[in-house]
Amino acid sequence: MIDATASTTATASSSSSNALNQLSADYESFLTLLTAQITNQDPLAPMDSTTFVTQLAQLSQVEQTVETNANLEAISAQMGSIASLSGLSLIGRTVTAPGDQVALTGDGAVVPYRLENEAYSVSLSILDENGTVVKVMTGLPTGSGTMQNIGWDGTDQSGNVLPEGVYTAELTALDTDGEPVGYELFGRAEVQRISYNEGLATLELANGTSVLAGYVEVIE
Template sequence: MSISSVTAANVTATSETSLSQLGQDYETFLGLLVAQIQNQDPLEPMDATQFVSQIATLTQVEQSVNMNAQLEQLRSSLALTASMSEASLIGRTVSVPADTINLHAVGMPVAFGYELEGTASTVGAVITDASGNVVRTIEQLPTTTGVINEVVWDGLDAYGQPAPAGTYRVSLTAEDATGGYNTFVRDTVDSVSYVGGQQFLNLAGGTMARSGDIVKIE
């Protein structure tokens, strides 16, 4: 189990570019102001009002540079805090929305869950393989609405034989249903990775999920 490394450049590349440009503009403005003072006509010096106005503009630019630097430090701190929070999930079992489950070993039990959006008289789970063939149907499941009902597939097919390890799809059959349903996979967080500046949880089954998708932590 590990956390993929991430550099500040990967997290703040865009904001650093904007800050660098602002800093360059500040240096350019300062250089022009100094050159203007050095080359002014002693007999017709710069108007005091105009000079004060330019100094005020220079001060505003400087404050913007400092504010952006402070915001960048805050952004980095928040990113580090979020990273540590994600890391605390490593080794924990979580439930996230998914319609596929992974059988890690032949005949090994695997858990999943579902939530009914409306009432139904009966509920069943249909497990199919990668080719769409029905491997197992589990009948008489709970019809409770508004909660995640947990199901454990024993890893056996319809004939009581161990199913091969691999990825399977789960769907529900619901008689007299008044709404849809959502299915959830239950898996262990192996590591945390960063893709495009976003953090993802790598699950033991080989899938990825965001922490915001988690509906249950065990």
């Protein structure tokens, strides 16, 4: 997992090293040309040294810029490594992130949602892996802008206890005219693994979904 960040660090270091190597080659070419021109100049009409001084100054400025970039890349890589180590602490924690998958355990489940606007009525349906509705909860909170956490005890509409596993949630929110109200569903599940790609942490959750760490809204 940390290897992905290490790879990014190596790539950044390689980029700066290549730039320095190219700059060194330019210096060698410049000195070779300067030596040849001085050796073959007309003693009665010596060349103006101003041009050479200017070119040398420009090469020095480029060298300083490359070295500055190398230092910034090293700092960025170190920060990426720190972020990666920090992300590892999420393993085993419960997080809330966008999604419609519900992880049912022996303790039940929580289905969070947030409405874009005030609604007149809100209901939540729970579907099994076959897409069959096993539970419908009505009379849910209708306020907007706030995350609502709806508890589900893991029973179906008849009160029978359902097996643990992953279910799907569907929300129906309507306004006073019976028109749909926008919403966002969230999955609440334990973090089982973390993978890294180009310095970005992706959380693999117990409800079978994956989400970028930056989209997590709640950590418990």
